[in-house]
Amino acid sequence: MDRTALRVQGIVKDFDGLRAVDGISLEANRGEILGFLGPNGAGKTTSIRIILGIFEPDEGGISIRIGGLTGRLVKERTGYLPEERGLYSDAKVLDALVYFAELKGLRRTDARQRVLRWLDRFDLLPWADKKVEKLSKGMQQKVQFVASVAHEPDLLVLDEPFSGLDPLHQDLLKDVVRELRDAGAAILLSAHQMNQVEELCDRVFLINRGRQVFYGTLDEIKSRDGEHVVRLRFEGSAEPLAALPGVENLAIDGDRASLRLGRGASPDAFVRSLPAALTVREFSVTRPPLHDIFVRAIEKENREAA
Amino acid sequence: MRLRSVIRWEFLRTIQSKQFLIMSLLIPAVVAVAIFAATAADKGAQQSLREPPPPFVVALILATILFMGAFLSGVMALYSVVKEKQGRVVELVLSSISAQEMMAGKVIGLGMAGLIQVAVWAAAAYFIAGRFTPISLAGLGPVHWITYPLYFVLGFMLIASIYAATGAVMKDVQSGGATGLVGLVPYIPIMFSAFIIENPNHLLVRIAGFVPPFAPSVMLLRVGAGAAPAWEIGLSLASLALGVFLTMRFAARVFEIGLLMYGKSPSLRELWRWGRAGRAR
Known part of the structure; x- marks a missing residue:
């Protein structure tokens, strides 16, 4: 069965000669939380307003299919928590x-x-x-x-739902959002706290300057750059780590060190090549947190645009 | 169904507000007390009017009441629209219903509240005036009973929607400026009421009766003077209804597009473009 509740196809929106949304396409499925991310002024709110039928797009289209309903009646089946x-x-x-x-x-x-x-x-x-x-x-x-x-909407758009809530209520809200998802709602979640996005979302869409930066499952996005983050506590000297293949951004602070393993440098090869002079007390290899991926992707984009 | 909910909501919110109670009950009460107190001191004033006034005087009084009431509910519509914009409620509302439905609901809901207010005033005026002059509604024929309520309701809605459109353009209540003057257009004929009553069939007067913002007051006076043929009444009511529809639609579009505007009021040229465009651009 087709789980697609929302299909956005190449929407474009200009305001006063400025392109706020520039050809966004995405799909939101029933029983799924899609993270809709982007820095301030990236075109998120405008996209959301178009999706909810508050604005008409200049180009492109929205199709929402909920229980056989399409068109204007769909407004009855959508829910919206605006940022403002x-x-x-x-x-x-x-x-x-x-x-x-x-x-x-x-x-x-x-x-x-x-x-x-x-x-x-x-x-x-x-x-x-x-x-x-x-x-x-x-x-x-x-x-x-x-x-x-x-x-009880079938398509729920939550714009910064956690801001202003204490941790207890954030957890309550998360539980409720998961319940709604399990009950079959398609949920579009926009938030700036990347740890919460990681916790809740199945897939994410990153928008910057009105365009898609990336779109896919959390897994895909994290593997995209093929990078890993290594953190360790050690005794001895960590400086030699900098010479190992693929190591970038080595930072040493007392008995702690962190570094990034670049594309193609496998964690396995890295572990095997650790110098004997280094005594490892704690060690972790993780894929980079969404927060870092977000920040670097946007910084890269903005550099290229400048 | 949803339109009914909007009307009900706007209507109940209005009649439950303090301003509304003060305007519709306190003001007539104060006026009545003041008049009775003044005339109790001066016995002669009570004897001054013996003859019942001709129908055009009733028409003039009605036109005045209409515009006072419409002005007040128009201002309420304006405030309500501006507040909705400032309070950010509008996003939630527009994700449920269209701007047209919202505007229509506001104008009808506030209009109904305004008509109640006007009815209270008219009753008070009738009661007060009855103390000084043998005022009688017997002079009003079927043509008055049919057309007056129609002009009242449509005139009310037109003025309320003009104000709602004005509110949609304004970025906050303080920045009225020239846009506020638009709401005064329907009052222009009242300034010429003496001329209209004396020359109810002057070409200019007849033409003004077909122009939506002028129609309610001009036609109230012409019908009062017994000068308007049925076809002219019909045509003017139709153009008035069309005017209400167009103003409401314009207000809705401007409101919708105004959502995107932060911090600046649109130029007249932009407004014209928005009003004509089929959708937000």
Whole structure:
């Protein structure tokens, strides 16, 4: 069965002669979390707005297929947590949430029940009849999240869902996001904390200057440069490591050292070639964290553009 | 279905707001008390008017009430649109419904609230005026009863959507400037009401009756003076309805595109381009 819920094909969007989005194509599947990453001003929010039907693209197209629905009706089946949070601040929490669920096509009574269930899940029931503006920032954040999921969307777009939440609530939110994924939702997650992206996402899409930088599974992206990161604690002298094949960026700090193994330098060959004079206490070889891959890819792009 | 939800939401939010209660209840109450207090001191004033006023006076009063009410709900629409933009609610709303639905819901919801306000004022005015003059609605024939409500409702919606469009253009409430003046266009005929009542069939007056922003007040006065033939009323109502539709659509498009604009107000040329373009560009 085709799991594709969203297909974005070559979308382009210009604002005032500036190209904000320049030919982005991607797919989001049911039961999958796709990380949508990029530095500030890369065209993420514009792409998201196009995907959700807030803007029309100048070129290219979006097709969303959810339970046989296509076209405008699909807006009922999508959920959105915008980066710029906003709720009717002078309205009561429950009223505002029921209204947003109604806009997604739910009946009032049904909307109310579902909203109350979600408020309970986030320990917000005692605040249901309070005005939104009376809530703390973290609580407003949770309310905003409820607004994006109360109608149980099939395509959920979360823009920086973790910002402003304490670690406890970040974990709660992660659990909920995983549940929604397991229930079959296609989730597009945009976040700046790469460790959280690594934890949650199956695939990632990196955008910079409106264009795709890379797109694939975490595994593919990490193997792309064929690099490894080595960290060790040692006794003796680590300087000779710099002479070994493939070693780059050797940094020594007391009894700790870190280095990068370049493309083609296999971890196995590296371990076998360790000098006898070096006594290793701790040792790890990992593929580079997404954070480093992100930073280096963007820096490289920006250098080339300059 | 969703449009109904928007209308309901905007309507309930408006009539529950403090400003609304003050405007619709407190003001007539204060005016009534002031007038009664003033006339209780001066017995002569109560005897001053014996003759019932002619229908055009009723029309003029209605036109004035219409515009006061429409002005107030127009300003509420403007604030509501600007607040929505500033409060960033708009992204969430537009990911659920179209800008057209949002605008229509706002204009109708706020318009309904405004009409209630106007009804309260009209009742208060009728009550107060009845103390001084044998005012009577008997002078109003079926033509008035049919056309007045239509002009009222459409005129209200037109003015509310003009203000909503103005709000869509503004980047915040402070930066009104010249854009705020657009909302005053429908009031122009009121300034010439004496001329219209005396020359209800002057060519300029007849033409103005077909121009959407002028139609409500011009036609209220012409119908009041018993001068408008049925076909002219029909045509002017149709053009008014079209005007409401176009203004609302323009407001929705400008609103949609205005989302992208941070920090600058668009030029008139840009506005024209946006309004004409079939979609956000």
